[in-house]
Amino acid sequence: MKLSKNNYGTENCYLSNSCLKEWLPAIEVNKKIYEVKKGEVIFEEGDLVEGMYFVYEGNIKVHKKWGDKELILRIASDESILGHRGLSTTNNKYPISATALEDAVICYISMDFFNSTLKVNPGFSYKILMFFADELQESERKMRNIAHMSVKGRLSRSLLFFKDQFGVHEDGTLKIKLSKQDISSYIGATYETLFRIMNELIEDKAISVTKRAIVILNPDKLLEFSKKEE
């Protein structure tokens, strides 16, 4: 189970493996495997929802557009469900887009099959429900952060989250590879603002950057900046 819980709040973007690992291999006929290239769009806002995806490998950003701006809502990675935001009783169009941040492997299951599994398998259904509940909690925490926290606070928090969620290499750099563009969209700020605030964090010796890779030097300091949280 890849769940994270710590003193700056719980962020859980994974459907617990115990659920997927049991379920996915059991499907033979109804799943399709796709390889997608970095930057490739898996689906877009407005596309018809016809199935559900699971990520086998790689990171996929889930984002929402507003004119020429975007907001990244979530980063789906290994063994995570994707496209569940298309579920709805009132609308069968995706409210969001999904784009590969790097080369990735995903698995596709038709909505019919997914739905019928939901209906006949209460255990699975329950797991998915809990997943949604966790996603909703996270979404609302993030909303409050955007509404009330400073960019510095949001960035600090997100960096801690990235470290926690995706881990670090031996040299201390974050495993997740995000462009500054993406980070700024993730925290809901402009590119330039992100840049300046990131410099502040470097001056504060909270992080360092070499060759576009970010190292968390002082988590406590980041935590400090994202205080009042919970």
Next chain:
Amino acid sequence: MKLSKNNYGTENCYLSNSCLKEWLPAIEVNKKIYEVKKGEVIFEEGDLVEGMYFVYEGNIKVHKKWGDKELILRIASDESILGHRGLSTTNNKYPISATALEDAVICYISMDFFNSTLKVNPGFSYKILMFFADELQESERKMRNIAHMSVKGRLSRSLLFFKDQFGVHEDGTLKIKLSKQDISSYIGATYETLFRIMNELIEDKAISVTKRAIVILNPDKLLEFSKKEE
């Protein structure tokens, strides 16, 4: 079914009645009815989640605090589910608070009972799942709005939503009674800002206010202000 769909996006804070109406009356033993007074706190952030609520009558605000500020996430009204945000595999504390906006009647069901119903009743479970999916969509739309829209846009959009969701009296005033404080918390702005922007809308002849009651005069104008949406 109280669902709304229109050209400024779907906002659905209701669990479709077809689900609740069938389910709730069937419970005899396990539910308790409470009457709550205006301003009464039903549960707070950090409280232990021990059950699930449904609203029979009245409006309840679901909100999240950040220091001395708050953000209203949702307004639960007649026949709506409440407290489902407490569902989680990783945490059994409420991430949000619920406070009655007016005198209300709510129904309480123990979590054990709710959970076992979920597990044995796939139809119910599926409905709840769809409800969560809709809530998640709405949450993320709202997040993007807070991230990218102006206060005027957010206010315009929220007013249209209130009209759509709660309806209007014969004299044109919104049925939902919200203090300016609450509206500002709902749109994620300060009281003073809300005040000024509301005056702008009045000058624009988009709304009018008499005795603290709001009248939507020109929905098209409000729609205009909340453009770029979807």
Next chain:
DNA sequence: CGTGCGCTTGAATGAGCTCAATGCCGGTGG
């Protein structure tokens, strides 16, 4: 008749955005 709370308004401040200019680096084709 005070006291307090919510409403109203002004002024100052500031965080973050926009726009624009420049620098840097890696790829690419001549």
Next chain:
DNA sequence: CCACCGGCATTGAGCTCATTCAAGCGCACG
């Protein structure tokens, strides 16, 4: 091998929207 190009990084300046602080006002209520 070099010149050029395009895209990203970097930085400054100015501005705008919204917040903050502060101060009066009106009304309900004990």
